[in-house]
Amino acid sequence: MSDRSIEYLVKCSDAMGIEEKFLFHQHTIPSSLCRQITQSTAQEKTQVSALMLDLIKTHHNEVFQSRPWSCVECNRPAITLIHNAMSYLHLDKSQIIDFATPCCANKLCDTQIRANFTQLMALVGVQNAML
Numbered sequence: 001m002s003d004r005s006i007e008y009l010v011k012c013s014d015a016m017g018i019e020e021k022f023l024f025h026q027h028t029i030p031s032s033l034c035r036q037i038t039q040s041t042a043q044e045k046t047q048v049s050a051l052m053l054d055l056i057k058t059h060h061n062e063v064f065q066s067r068p069w070s071c072v073e074c075n076r077p078a079i080t081l082i083h084n085a086m087s088y089l090h091l092d093k094s095q096i097i098d099f100a101t102p103c104c105a106n107k108l109c110d111t112q113i114r115a116n117f118t119q120l121m122a123l124v125g126v127q128n129a130m131l
Helices: 042-064 107-123
Strands: 003-013 019-030 080-088 095-103
Touching: 003 042, 019 042, 042 080, 042 095, 080 107, 095 107
Parallel strands: 003 095
Antiparallel strands: 003 019, 080 095
16 A cells, blocks of 8 residues: 655634644655545544644644744633644645644633634534544
8 A cells, every 4th residue: 555645734823813824744644545534434534533633743832832822812822722624635635734723721712712613614514523
């Protein structure tokens, strides 16, 4: 079985709407995972989820420490990024796109950021999108 190179793209916007993009090319995966997730087996879906979590863990600090981030809900200093990775491994240019959102220590901001993403995904027909 052959491996395929993928891109991991992180898009991160702050409270002012300024977006930063981080592109990572050094990752490969088994080509068997490069198909639409709806056509994948349960095991393949689990492997794709594990891949996305691994990418997030590998690059989180680099993205978060790249500059001071402000919470998108309240504009206070962010203490973390909330990641929302999406698989586009089935495309000719296989990639994972991660919409990372800066969040402060306030649990209400965390809850609202997650609710906003879930609502957005539901609008476009994607249920249970959070990892």
